[in-house]
Structure formats: structure tokens, C-alpha cells
Amino acid sequence: MTDSPAAPRxxxxxxxxxxxxxxxxVFHRQGVERTTLGDIAAAAEVPLGNVYYYFKTKDQLVEAALGAHRDRFAAAAAELDRLPDPADRLKGLIEGWVGQRETAARYGCPFGTLAAxxxxxxxxxxxxxxxxxxxxxxxxEAQFTALGRADARDLAIELVAAYQGMSVLTNALRDPEVMAGRGRRLTAWIDSLARPVDQN
Known part of the structure; x- marks a missing residue:
């Protein structure tokens, strides 16, 4: 959930x-329980001893991984915030999710699997x-509020829940097109919500 092509690593x-x-x-690909500190050291291309210098326990590394997810999302959001239209920001978020569909098909949502x-x-x-x-x-929610939606909170939860659901299906079925199709529907949904209401 926290990765996006718009956001640099x-x-x-x-x-x-x-x-x-x-x-x-690595936690995304292997899960926390199956991951060793050596796996993480190898992926980071640092000596194993450096892991122990910065992190005394695996739980501290999990906290750091959560921080990395938070930072990745913050970077993606900052990039999307440069778009003047909140509907375009939301569609950019969806586009970023869909852009990760191959990874989701293999491993699930980068953040959702860890949270679960x-x-x-x-x-x-x-x-x-x-x-x-x-x-x-x-x-x-802030984007839906900027669209003038009084139900912004509900819409935000609906969008994030839709992403998590399509990630689970994409992963379970090993089919990236599930996410691509659902992404198109979500984009159309955002367009429908952003369309001015006919006053006649």
C-alpha cells in the first residue's frame, strides 16, 4: 500500500x-517469522554485524520496517500533493497501487501482508x-474532503478497503489483471464522485 511509482525509494x-x-x-516477500537478520543484511548489502549495531532484536527491525513503509507513503503523498486536483491525487494513488500489481500477485500488498x-x-x-x-x-480522507464530500471518512475507508481486498484476490489468484480491472473501476468511481451534481 505504501509504494507508488510516484514515490522514490x-x-x-x-x-x-x-x-x-x-x-x-524482505518481510514482504518472506514474512517476519521466516526472515533472518542475515537475510536482511544480505538484502541491504551490509555485513551482518552492522545489523546488530543498529538493531538489537528482530522486533526493532520490524519497527524500522514500519517506519520505512510510513516514509514511503509520505514521499508518495507529497508527490501526489503536487497535483492541483484532489480527484487526480486519488487516481494517482490508485495508479500507484495498480503499478505494483505484479508484485501483489506474487506476494500480496507490501504493507497489508505485514499488518496481517x-x-x-x-x-x-x-x-x-x-x-x-x-x-x-x-x-x-483529506482528498475526499477537498472534493467537498461530507462523507469523506467513509469514502476513504471504502477506497483503502477496496485496495486491500483487490490485493488479497490478486495474490490468491496470482492474477495481476484482477488488480488492473479493479483499479479501472476505482478510477471510474473517483470520476463519478468528482463530477458536479446536476442542479436541475
Whole structure:
């Protein structure tokens, strides 16, 4: 959910940032339980000892991965915010989701799969994941509010829920076209909501 072609990946500069970005990607492909610190070190192209320097536990890496997802979404949202029309911003968000359809078909939603896995735990990481998802809903709500919709909150939840649902189906059926088709329908839905109401 947090990736978009409009948003650049986190810079490859600092090792901590590289490890956090690598953790987000590896957790997406393998899940938290199946991922070792060595897997993340290899993906970040840093020595394993560096992982322990920055992160003492895997849970700290999970927190960092959640931060990477939050930063990726913030970067995508900042890019979309440059568009003057809120409907275009929402359609840009959908376009970014659809652009990740091949990845979704193989691994599911980059963030949704992690959030679902963390929900099975009782260590507070589920609440950290919920905060990232809340940021997506809040930004989406702001776009619907800018469209003049009194039901902006409900529409935001509907849009984000639609994305999560199409991600699950795309992944379960291993069919990127599920997401492409649903993305077209969501784009048409945004157009219908943005159309001025006929006063006659």
C-alpha cells in the first residue's frame, strides 16, 4: 500500500535506512517469522554485524520496517500533493497501487501482508502497523474532503478497503489483471464522485 511509482525509494545512503528499507522488502516477500537478520543484511548489502549495531532484536527491525513503509507513503503523498486536483491525487494513488500489481500477485500488498502478520501478535507492533494504515486513510480522507464530500471518512475507508481486498484476490489468484480491472473501476468511481451534481 505504501509504494507508488510516484514515490522514490528511501535513499541508499545510511546503513540504518538501508537496513530498514531492506527489512520492509524482505518481510514482504518472506514474512517476519521466516526472515533472518542475515537475510536482511544480505538484502541491504551490509555485513551482518552492522545489523546488530543498529538493531538489537528482530522486533526493532520490524519497527524500522514500519517506519520505512510510513516514509514511503509520505514521499508518495507529497508527490501526489503536487497535483492541483484532489480527484487526480486519488487516481494517482490508485495508479500507484495498480503499478505494483505484479508484485501483489506474487506476494500480496507490501504493507497489508505485514499488518496481517503482526495482528497475530500481542507485543504492540500491531498498533504500530495500524498507525501507518491510519496515515493512509487520513490522507485519503483529506482528498475526499477537498472534493467537498461530507462523507469523506467513509469514502476513504471504502477506497483503502477496496485496495486491500483487490490485493488479497490478486495474490490468491496470482492474477495481476484482477488488480488492473479493479483499479479501472476505482478510477471510474473517483470520476463519478468528482463530477458536479446536476442542479436541475
Amino acid at each position: 528511501a535513499p541508499r545512503g545510511g546503513k540504518r535506512e538501508r537496513l530498514a528499507a531492506a527489512a520492509a522488502d 502478520e503482526l495482528d497475530k501478535r500481542d507485543d504492540g507492533l500491531d498498533r504500530s502497523a495500524a498507525a501507518v494504515l491510519q496515515a493512509v486513510i487520513d490522507w485519503t
